[in-house]
Amino acid sequence: MLEIRNLHVAIEDGSKKILNGLDLTIHNGEVAAIMGPNGSGKSTLSYVIAGKPDYEILDGEILLDGQNLLDMEPDARAAAGVFLAFQYPLEIPGVATMTFLKAAMNAQSRARGEGELKTPDFMRRVKVGADKLGIPQEMLRRGLNVGFSGGEKKRMEILQMALLEPSIGILDETDSGLDIDALKIVSEGVNALRSADRSFLVITHYQRLLNYIVPDTVHVMSKGRIVKTGGKELALELEANGYADYVSDVAA
Amino acid sequence: MAMPITSQTLRREDHLMASVTPLKTSVELALIAQGASVPALRQPAFERFAAAGLPHRRIEAYHYTDLRALLKDAPPLAKAGALAPSASVWDELDAFIVTIVDGHPTWAQSDELAGVSISLKSDAPDDGLAADSVFPKDGDPVVALNAAFVDHTLHLAVAGGVVIDKPIHLRIVTTGAVSAYGRVVVEIADGAKLTLIETHEGAAGALANSVVEIVVGDDSHFDHMRINLVDPQATLLTTLGGRMGARSTVTSGNFVTGSALSRHQVFLRFEGEGSNATISGASLLKDRQHVDTTLVVDHAVPECVSREHFAHVLDDEATGVFQGKIIVRPHAQQTDGKMMSRAVLLHDGATMNNKPELEIFADDVQCGHGATVGALDDDLLFYLRARGLPKAEAEALMLQAFVGEALEMIPHDGVRETLEAMTEAWLKARG
Ligand SMILES: Nc1ncnc2c1ncn2[C@@H]1O[C@H](COP(=O)(O)OP(=O)(O)O)[C@@H](O)[C@H]1O
Ligand SMILES: [Mg+2]
Numbered sequence: 001m002l003e004i005r006n007l008h009v010a011i012e013d014g015s016k017k018i019l020n021g022l023d024l025t026i027h028n029g030e031v032a033a034i035m036g037p038n039g040s041g042k043s044t045l046s047y048v049i050a051g052k053p054d055y056e057i058l059d060g061e062i063l064l065d066g067q068n069l070l071d072m073e074p075d076a077r078a079a080a081g082v083f084l085a086f087q088y089p090l091e092i093p094g095v096a097t098m099t100f101l102k103a104a105m106n107a108q109s110r111a112r113g114e115g116e117l118k119t120p121d122f123m124r125r126v127k128v129g130a131d132k133l134g135i136p137q138e139m140l141r142r143g144l145n146v147g148f149s150g151g152e153k154k155r156m157e158i159l160q161m162a163l164l165e166p167s168i169g170i171l172d173e174t175d176s177g178l179d180i181d182a183l184k185i186v187s188e189g190v191n192a193l194r195s196a197d198r199s200f201l202v203i204t205h206y207q208r209l210l211n212y213i214v215p216d217t218v219h220v221m222s223k224g225r226i227v228k229t230g231g232k233e234l235a236l237e238l239e240a241n242g243y244a245d246y247v248s249d250v251a252a
Numbered sequence: 253m254a255m256p257i258t259s260q261t262l263r264r265e266d267h268l269m270a271s272v273t274p275l276k277t278s279v280e281l282a283l284i285a286q287g288a289s290v291p292a293l294r295q296p297a298f299e300r301f302a303a304a305g306l307p308h309r310r311i312e313a314y315h316y317t318d319l320r321a322l323l324k325d326a327p328p329l330a331k332a333g334a335l336a337p338s339a340s341v342w343d344e345l346d347a348f349i350v351t352i353v354d355g356h357p358t359w360a361q362s363d364e365l366a367g368v369s370i371s372l373k374s375d376a377p378d379d380g381l382a383a384d385s386v387f388p389k390d391g392d393p394v395v396a397l398n399a400a401f402v403d404h405t406l407h408l409a410v411a412g413g414v415v416i417d418k419p420i421h422l423r424i425v426t427t428g429a430v431s432a433y434g435r436v437v438v439e440i441a442d443g444a445k446l447t448l449i450e451t452h453e454g455a456a457g458a459l460a461n462s463v464v465e466i467v468v469g470d471d472s473h474f475d476h477m478r479i480n481l482v483d484p485q486a487t488l489l490t491t492l493g494g495r496m497g498a499r500s501t502v503t504s505g506n507f508v509t510g511s512a513l514s515r516h517q518v519f520l521r522f523e524g525e526g527s528n529a530t531i532s533g534a535s536l537l538k539d540r541q542h543v544d545t546t547l548v549v550d551h552a553v554p555e556c557v558s559r560e561h562f563a564h565v566l567d568d569e570a571t572g573v574f575q576g577k578i579i580v581r582p583h584a585q586q587t588d589g590k591m592m593s594r595a596v597l598l599h600d601g602a603t604m605n606n607k608p609e610l611e612i613f614a615d616d617v618q619c620g621h622g623a624t625v626g627a628l629d630d631d632l633l634f635y636l637r638a639r640g641l642p643k644a645e646a647e648a649l650m651l652q653a654f655v656g657e658a659l660e661m662i663p664h665d666g667v668r669e670t671l672e673a674m675t676e677a678w679l680k681a682r683g
Pocket of ligand 1: 040044
């Protein structure tokens with residue numbers, strides 16, 4: 001279970017406050033969606049959960065199954081089960097995708113005190129995962145994300161999530177830059193990972209993704225807070241009416 | 253500076269000081285005293301060095317590597333040394349080994365290298381004065397010192413059209429706190445091919461100075477590697493001078509983790525059209541190491557291609573220097589020269605001095621250079637850490653890739669893989 005309480009966050013130099021008392025609880029097995037206008041702080045929330053150092057936490061707490069994430073290094077959070085699929089996955093020239101995947105999986109196993117994967121088992125798992133997402137083997141030999149299209153990068157994020165088996169997967173605008181076929185493939189990849197002990201936080205700007213990854217709960221975010229919470233029908237309502245109602249509520 | 257000076261040294265110094273620069277440092281005086289034994293044919297080179305002394309910051313080519321200030325000791329000239337047989341990481345290369353131990357070349361007599369003749373000569377080594385010399389005409393002090401003190405020049409000659417598949421491993425070793433000078437002349441006749449792996453091992457306190465001259469014929473191919481693994485308390489000065497014929501190919505891959513102080517020079521001149529040179533290198537430095545790489549690539553004829561790529565990783569208080577000059581002579585049209593120097597600073601105390609230069613006198617050329625200095629990218633580090641890699645491991649992965657970019661230009665698989673493993677070990681030792 002992920003519990004976020006009264007989270008206040010500013011940019012590191014204190015020049016700008018982005019999250020303003022955000023509360024959010026996601027239960028095991030739950031798929032929660034966050035929708036909100038650009039600039040409302042959605043990516044910031046995902047980065048703060050994952051432990052990006054550019055932010056100053058002014059107040060509040062983030063607990064994953066009772067562990068205080070804010071006290072942990074980013075790699076320790078990953079080993080504890082946090083996975084962030086980046087809105088803009090980074091290119092790492094010279095680091096072959098396979099090398100990277102193996103390093104990440106082994107680092108997490110080690111951190112959890114488990115043994116490292118044997119190479120043939122690793123290769124098989126990657127192959128099976130890549131095939132499901134339509135990622136050609138040739139891409140795995142290239143530098144991580146180097147020269148990949150936007151859609152390929154997003155698929156690579158989902159492959160990483162499948163291999164790392166997090167307890168909470170955070171998807172930041174995974175639908176952006178995807179055509180309808182890629183969107184279906186990626187959504188199937190995510191749906192295949194849904195289970196009773198794994199939860200998801202799906203961040204999106206558009207309702208379309210939620211036709212494929214059907215959420216249990218939908219939260220509306222504006223100006224760094226959750227301003228409305230409902231079921232999946234809330235997404236449809238937002239699609240029809242826009243964010244104007246919620247944004248002005250907060251401004252008032 | 254307060255080193256005791258013998259009366260004999262003083263007399264010699266008195267004599268020289270009458271005509272030249274006043275005020276020598278104790279290290280210069282010690283070097284000059286060592287010159288008492290220099291035979292007549294090497295006197296001109298010695299006089300040249302004695303007149304100028306060690307280069308200092310007001311000498312442009314040594315601005316960032318002030319040897320007068322940095323060289324703390326001139327250890328005694330080496331006597332003939334012997335190499336205790338020991339296993340080396342290079343044994344797996346299956347190379348033909350030529351050693352220069354404390355300045356004295358030795359090799360096994362064998363017919364393994366049919367087509368290569370190996371011999372010793374006691375002629376006067378080039379110190380830049382020869383009409384066709386590739387070394388700076390105004391005299392490079394490191395080359396002049398070498399020319400003054402080197403006893404025997406080792407000559408390797410490959411006959412025309414002969415392809416030597418077995419690499420020659422030139423193992424240059426200094427066994428104690430001594431000064432040792434080595435000189436190798438490699439002549440590769442037209443249409444021949446040779447691979448030379450030059451490794452440097454040296455004891456603490458050693459001062460080693462070696463020069464490799466290459467003359468590469470038309471349609472020939474020469475792969476060169478130069479690897480500095482000397483003791484962290486040793487000083488190493490190395491120079492590669494090369495002249496290239498038409499349609500020839502030269503690669504030089506450099507790697508440095510050793511030495512307290514070192515300078516690695518390359519002077520390369522294209523003398524025949526349609527040739528191609530690739531000079532690359534990686535230096536991994538920590539503590540207070542000071543390592544200088546200085547290149548001059550002279551496009552004297554049209555239609556040649558040169559690529560230079562150097563990577564520095566600098567930790568602690570280490571200093572890296574990269575000076576790279578591409579000269580394009582007035583008639584050298586269609587020259588294609590690209591030079592890149594990239595440095596990563598891992599610590600606030602580390603310093604990188606980059607001095608890339610283009611001197612272009614032709615109008616139809618494609619030349620460029622770039623230099624970057626910075627810390628590792630924080631966003632990339634976060635991405636790796638968010639996937640579970642601890643900070644040190646994430647940094648090591650990025651640095652391995654950064655260094656790999658330079659190493660991948662080395663065509664010899666065995667050497668490249670060994671250097672990759674050495675890079676990994678160096679990064680691991682950082683912790
Ligand atoms: N590192 C940063 N430096 C400066 N401004 C930032 C930084 N991160 C986020 N912001 C600002 O904070 C606000 C929220 O950004 P973000 O979390 O990316 O919103 P969203 O993902 O909802 O579009 C925006 O106004 C953005 O410009
Ligand atoms: Mg965003």
